[in-house]
Structures are given as structure tokens and as C-alpha cells.
Amino acid sequence: MPVTRSEALELRSAADVVSVRQAVRTWAIEAGFSLVDQTKMVTAASEIARNTINYGGGGMATLELINDGSRRGLRVVFEDKGPGISDIQQAMTDHYTTGNGLGLGLGGAKRLVNEFHLSSRVGEGTRVVITRWK
């Protein structure tokens, strides 16, 4: 799928989550998203970015403006080299948490986007891709 533009942001600290939220907002506006769609995408990105830091030990978020020929979209790829997730199904379950969160992050983020893909290898890291179309 053609990527019109991309930008990689580092995720190390709580302040970086705010930077990702702001970048996703700017790009969602550029992609022509409605206010509600912008808010959903920014909120989903915030949830996953926090996971990348808290559970993955930090990593990268790559924003991509994409175009499949008929529509524009925004994709954000989160990657870390953390411990990985051994039971993805369990991690996706609402209210399941290994930390001190509400356990709504992954499942909640999935509901806020059009496409959600999570892949993880124990000991190697986790990759989450979220996409929303205009």
C-alpha cells in the first residue's frame, strides 16, 4: 500500500506519549478525519504508546499517511524489543492487566480503529499496527 509520508517518533518516557498524541492529532487532521475519528485515533495511539513504554521498555512509533487508491488513512506502527506477550488472547481481554492499569488498553484501542494487528514473540518484542480510514 502506498505510503504518502511517514515519521518515526521515539517512545521512552511519559512525555513521549504526549508527543505521539499530538503528532497523531496533526496527521489525522491532515488526513481529513472528522473530530470524532481524530479523537478515536489519538486515544487508541495513546493507549498503545503507553503499553510500548510500560510493558515493552520503550520503542518507536511510526506514523504513516496511506492511500489505497480510493481512500486515505492513517496508520501507526508501534514496535518494542521488550519481553513480548506470551498469551495474546488474554492480553486482548478487557480488564486483564499485568500492571496497574485498567486492562482496557489493547482491547479498547482495537475498538477505536478500523484495523488492528498485534504480533509478538516472547523475548524479542511486540509490534502493534493500528489503522483508521477516512
Add this chain to the structure above:
Amino acid sequence: MDRIPILKLRDLLLVTIQVDMHDRLAMQLQDELTARISETGARGVLIDISSLDIVDSFIGRMIANTAAMARVLDAETVLVGMQPAVAITLVELGLTLPGVRTALNVEKGMALLESATGQAEDLPDTDAGHTE
């Protein structure tokens, strides 16, 4: 270091969140609000989030925890000014903030707090004690 100001008005505490809070700042606000309720004996807390363009699960949890802690300290919390897009997203995320009172704006929130904390003395007393 950023800090979110907490204003005291009679026995209410007012907070207007105007910055995009990172997680530590949100936790700091929760701790400071709880400490101020205890120090001042405030009976109500009004949190204005009309400037917030997102509330994710972390901020939502901070708000719900603050309300729960305030209740234990004998204070009511009202959350005001949530933007419609934020409300739609929050519910879809799975966060419905049970136990948190809400009002559309500061004025309505103040009225709610004043009636909840028994500050409505200047209102005309209409037949207290009389039941239909």
C-alpha cells in the same frame, strides 16, 4: 515542572485541566487534590475538562480514583465540560466512569455540588420537613 493549579472557593476545590497531561502529571494532580481535600476540609471538587481533547484509560482512571478518594474524605466530585467526541470515544474504549458525577458545564457543576454539599442556604427554604 508542570503543575495544575487547584483553586479554593468557599469549601469547594476547582481544577481546570488545560494541558495535555502526561501520566506522571495526572498522578501528581490526583495526589495533590486528595491532600488539599484533607487540608482544607473541602466538601466538593469540580474538575473542568472542557479543554481536554482526549481522555484515555489512564486519565479516566485518575479521575475515577480521585472521585473515589474524595468520597472517602467526605467530598463530592463533579466532572464538567467533557467534549462530545471525548464522551463517544471514552464509552467505546470501555470506560464509563461509574461513580463519577458529571455536569455539562461549570455553572451546572457548581449548582450540583452546592446542593450535594448542603450549601443551598441562600435559596428560599420551601417547606422543609413537609412531605406531600
